[in-house]
Amino acid sequence: MSCLFCKIIAGEIPATKVYEDDDIVAFNDIAPQAPMHVLILPRAHVATLNDLGSEHDAIVGAIVRRAAAIAKARGYDTSGYRTVFNCNADAGQAVFHVHLHVLGGRKMAWPPG
Numbered sequence: 001m002s003c004l005f006c007k008i009i010a011g012e013i014p015a016t017k018v019y020e021d022d023d024i025v026a027f028n029d030i031a032p033q034a035p036m037h038v039l040i041l042p043r044a045h046v047a048t049l050n051d052l053g054s055e056h057d058a059i060v061g062a063i064v065r066r067a068a069a070i071a072k073a074r075g076y077d078t079s080g081y082r083t084v085f086n087c088n089a090d091a092g093q094a095v096f097h098v099h100l101h102v103l104g105g106r107k108m109a110w111p112p113g
């Protein structure tokens, strides 16, 4: 198993987990880009958004709804927060295990860099 995030899920590499259940795991990004920077991912290895199928619909829904729940728990639901799935090189995807970035606690620019 060479995937960094699979190793974190397996407990072989430490991370500060903020949520986990049978299907998904959330932990703090090691290089936070905002006061809140959480990554939410499926336990099952899926490399990119391009590899998702209809069998993943429920898990993707759970990831997105968990992002909203974590943001709300931190008090960012009204002020706002950003969610990002990077896919492949042009988006800057560095870890090829699908993950949703959830960023909040500062004002963010648009369009993204």
Ligand code: AMP
Pocket (backbone or CB within 6 Å): 004, 013, 015, 028, 029, 030, 031, 032, 085, 086, 092, 093, 094, 095, 096
């Ligand atoms: P992406 O560029 O969308 O693939 O995002 C990968 C993210 O994983 C980056 O924001 C990294 O800072 C983060 N990251 C890399 N290694 C770790 C780690 N060991 N623990 C937590 N987050 C990590």
Ligand code: ZN
Pocket (backbone or CB within 6 Å): 003, 004, 005, 006, 007, 044, 045, 046, 096, 097
């Ligand atoms: Zn993986």
